[in-house]
Amino acid sequence: MIFQVEMDVRIPHDLPAETANALKAAERERAQELQRAGIWRHLWRHAGRYANTSVFDVESPQALHDILSGLPLFPFMDVKVTALCRHPSSVRDDDR
Numbered sequence: 689m690i691f692q693v694e695m696d697v698r699i700p701h702d703l704p705a706e707t708a709n710a711l712k713a714a715e716r717e718r719a720q721e722l723q724r725a726g727i728w729r730h731l732w733r734h735a736g737r738y739a740n741t742s743v744f745d746v747e748s749p750q751a752l753h754d755i756l757s758g759l760p761l762f763p764f765m766d767v768k769v770t771a772l773c774r775h776p777s778s779v780r781d782d783d784r
């Protein structure tokens with residue numbers, strides 16, 4: 689199942705920089721691991737904002753929830769999920 693996920697990150701200003709940097713490094717490592725596994729299929733920055741639009745390929749809504757809620761920055765994210773399905777006009781055979 690394909691899901692579009694929008695993540696807005698709001699790290700509190702009073703979180704120590706060392707803690708914030710450690711969380712960002714852990715997030716980056718996990719994000720790259722999931723991308724290499726083919727689960728986190730797209731990751732795009734929203735220009736000018738600490739936010740992204742991502743596309744995930746997972747087995748179920750529960751699997752997506754487990755992945756998102758396990759992200760190191762999850763406690764500081766507003767997350768919006770949209771379930772996607774194949775568009776009948778798509779020319780991409782690998783869309784599903």
Ligand SMILES: O=C(O)C[C@H]1C=CC(=O)O1
Nearest residue numbers: 697715716719738739740
């Ligand atoms: O930077 C972000 O948008 C938040 C999060 C998503 C991937 C990553 O490395 O951090």
